[in-house]
Amino acid sequence: MASGTIDARTLTGASTPLQNVTAAGTYGVRTYSAPVTIDGLHNPSNYKAAPVLPTWQFATSDPTGGKLTFEREVAPANGWHTWSRKGKVTVTGGSAATASRVYTVFNGQQLVSALADAGLDPKIVRIVGHIDLRWSSNNTVFKEYTSYLDQKYGGSIMIPSNTTLVGINDAQGRTARITGTSILIGGELANGAADAETGYKAWIAAGKDSEDYPTWTRNIIIRNLQIDAPWDVNPEDSANAYADGMTLSRAQNIYIDHISMGDGDTPDSLAGDTRHDGLLDIVRGTDYTTVTNSYFFKHHKTTLIGNGDSGRAWSDEGRLHVTLSNNFYDRLESRLPLNRFGQVHMFNNYIYGLTDSSVSADLKFGSGVDPRYQSNMLLENMFFEITELAESSFCKKGIDGGNGTKPLGFRSSGHLMLSNKKVNNVPNTTPVAWDGQCGYAVPTGANVWTPPYSYTLLTAANAKTSVQANAGAGKLK
Template identity: 55%
Template sequence: MKVESKKKGTTSSAVFLAVALMAACGGDDGSVTSPLSTTAPLAAAAAPTAVIDAKTLTDTTAPLLIPQAGTRTYSAPVETDSGHEPSNYKPAPVVPKIVPATSDPTGGVLTFERETAPLEGWHAWARNGAAGTHRQVLVTGGSSAAANRIYTVFTKEQLVNAIREARNEPKIIRVVGHIDFRVDGGVFREYTSYDDLKNGGTLFIPSNTTLVGINDANGKPAKISGTQILIGNENANFELDFKAWVAAGKNPDAFPGWTRNVIVRNLAIDVMWDVNPEDSANAYADGICVSWAQNVWIDHITLTDLPTPSSMSSDTRHDGGLDVVRGSDYVTISNSHFTVHGKMSLVGNSDGGRQWSDEGRLHVTFTGNHWEGVNSRTPRVRYGQVHIYNNLVTGDTKPSVANGTLPAGVAPSDVKFESAIGVGFKADILAENNYYNMKTLKPKEVCGKLVVDHGKGVSFRSKGARFLSNKDDAGKPMTATIDVELQGCDGIPVANLWTPPYGYTLKTADDAKAEILANVGAGKL
């Protein structure tokens, strides 16, 4: 390991650390609009002159699995084939006082609600027929919604009924105030069982939807609690139906079960507390789960366990934060704040048994996001071609309330940082110009912490990462900014098999950090 000093302008001395098998080190000195390597082979067809509206790829008559969504059962806890031992039932230790909003601070005037997604990110592409090629699309969500398909909702009932009425038609749903799915008929009632939580706490988002939060008069963002937001769904017969469709020689991307063309923005989301987990290590619900969906843009989201962090219970009561799984494809997550949570961002949820759905899919972009005070997965990847650029990760390997690093007004995280990017089964990752501000993490621990080899990954390419810690390799105090060359960590393969088909502006890690801190999360639109 080579270590040498290097000046950064008029700032204090920094340390330059090469942790890799590669000779090249360092980051960019300015903004560029090119991928990591101009010689890497392209896995994309040239963009067509006319960009396709993602709405045209959807089937507005496709059946929806939403009849029971948001419907409480109030059943008693019972053991199932997958567990959910009744003695493990435990209500959330913090019961929030929910005061729903009663009026729209905008007076119904639309501002950003009809915005379509930018063309920067994997969400703006679709399969072009031939293996490994893509065509450009415009994710419009509900931007073309008719006047009677624009909904302003204050309660769970209004939100669920809007989706049931509009179905797969273009629709804009504007959330105002705080909606908690445990509030039933205006009364807060904790989930009584796994069955009650699974039915009453589910929110399905169908195709051609824009779901947005509307800030209150003081700029406070809208919030959703007590539910898992499902973009797409895989029912019990999905695998058999899809495999039969493919066996019949039909286009897999024309399968009627896909959910497509979804935009979710400017919402604060509390990850659901599982009152009766499957077991001590597996909760049921994610904060947001993208499952069997394509052309999805998730932007300016704030996602957290609060007010019920897992540390309040010896059992696991929270599952993933934002997961992209089960064959999903062409997804971008941008400008979002993920904080106070364990396993935060997952792409691909199984090594074996998912080749039929995941092989050649899971194209995902993460950009402009802040993972703060989380345990792991920023993200962890299986199968996918995933682009992770200009993000910020902050954490502490020895956290305490006293040294929490969250902004004013947000409770400090006591979640121990374990790992950042996970390179899993058949993962092919491009990571560029990300910034890591990690308390108590020694520079020599960067490989194995900032990038983790979970085995059988295809490739991990990286450049331009920056690292700040308050400890040196001996565990003594230091203040130094370090450029880290993560490519080659742990002997993970490096292969230039694809480049992003979209143009993008790549900032230096320092510039990205400053912009993220000023712009990230709900309430900024």
């Protein structure tokens, strides 16, 4: 750990270790309940099991023999995860885990048990093979989720503070994979009040430090995992699914590196309605988070930063500091990201989209970076390659997506833009320099900020090459 920095573990405080027991269910434990309408949503008639199941890649042995390598690494100091209101931090995750707090798991029940066993202690959880909470009894019994509540609780894993969660390649060299399962980091809890907002506002009104509010989940490292967005068996309605691939809520000092996320074997084209929600959502007061070296592909709603406008100011204003760097956004529809309130730094990402009408709806590009209410963004040296899109349309597709809500500030520079729109029936193959400012106003006064961490900035052309070679699970070096 760098001299003069705070170990993020020491900021954990009196948070709820797993935040996993509720009146309706326990995270990671199946209820097998029948579908019911809840608050006018999740009509039982809309229940539909996943129409396609993957070829599971279960494992029963660890090809490394339990030898630790990258699992004990702390997060590098190159993103917003390295900061806090108490000063510069080092995200240590579970790097300090004792031998009894190092777990190698091969199925969902073992994963849930390891997290519950360790609680808030530093822990390293190593996944080998394929995790799916629809399987039980050592991956010998499969049962689809039976309802919204069964999936919400029984199909979700809650990651507690001070955790390093990593994938270990199996004996065939295949990346560890999570399917049919939502990963939750943190929860917006009421802390003894009637609701989360009331509890948090009462804490602040009493003159207490927001950083000491007792329900933060902190200090987590997630690396080298393939995560398939869950198929929602009983969504809210025909246009709104519930289950995300990964959701960060009231989480701080989170480092996510070399993951791959997409729809897996159940693309939206298999349904006449919406069966997937977000891939990776960063919401509800979450702060100081970095997502890097990752591969996002073939999905509709990719990343939401801040999930509401003025009604969420109490939790989100001044928070949602997020770094997105060196990521590959491949054939996605939207939200790269959609940002409300967030102070977001994006650099050296590669965005590749298809807009031609011949591709399926699951692959067609709709919009990219979408700055919205009270957002404040800095974009540097990114490569935008969007097929069959005229250069004149890039500012309504690559950035903005057509939304008129103005952010607090927006700075964008150093990009390359490539549209292969045919001219005289010849596709364009030459990228051009593009600032991507798209008419947005740069921040002024107190809204001007500079990243408080060091980072390596590649040219946009070199970023594309580097990202294609290095982003995603299985490419961790």
